[in-house]
Amino acid sequence: SQKIEQNSEALNIQEGKTATLTCNYTNYSPAYLQWYRQDPGRGPVFLLLIRENEKEKRKERLKVTFDTTLKQSLFHITASQPADSATYLCALVRSSNTGKLIFGQGTTLQVKP
C-alpha cells in the first residue's frame, strides 16, 4: 500500500540551530511534493512545492530537497526561531492529472529559546 512517513516523535532544537525534518514515501512516483505548516487550532498553510525533476528549492530560511531514488524529501529551517515551532506536514501528488494531494502525519517542531 502507499505510505507517507514522517517522524512521529517531536523534534526539539535550540534557537539558532538548523531543523531538519524527513518525509519518506513508498509505492509512489509523485509528480510533486509540498510542505505545509500547521499551528494549533488552524488549518495547514502552504510553504514550498518541489517537482519531481527538481533537486532543491529554497525560500528565505527554508530549504527542501527531493530525492526520487531514495524516495525521500528533507525540509530544513536554518537559524531556527521559537516562532518556527509548529507541526510540519509533507504532501504528495501522485499524478499531475488528478491533483489528489495526500498528507503525511506531520512532525512537531519545538524551538527552545
Add this chain to the structure above:
Amino acid sequence: DAGVIQSPRHEVTEMGQEVTLRCKPISGHNSLFWYRQTMMRGLELLIYFNNNVPIDDSGMPEDRFSAKMPNASFSTLKIQPSEPRDSAVYFCASGQPNSPLHFGNGTRLTVT
C-alpha cells in the same frame, strides 16, 4: 480575500443526529477538497471536486457521509446519522489544479 471560510467552527451533537458542515472556497479556485484530521490517522482526504464535479470520493468512510458542491462558491459535507467515531476536525481546502491548497480553519466536530 477572506480565504476559505468554514462553518460552524465547533459542532457538538448527539449520536444519531444529522450534521452538516459548510465551506465557501476562495473565489476563482476550481478545486475543492474535504479532509478529516484526527490524532490517530492524521489528515485524511475524504473527497475532492474539480469544477463542482466530484472526482474522487474513495476516502469517504461509508454511506453515512455525503458531499455536494451545488455551485462554485459553496460545498457541504453531511454525516447522517453521526457516530462518536466521527469526532474529528474537518477541513475544507481550495486551489487551482496542481497548485498549493488554501485551507480553512476547520470545524471541530464532537459526537457524544
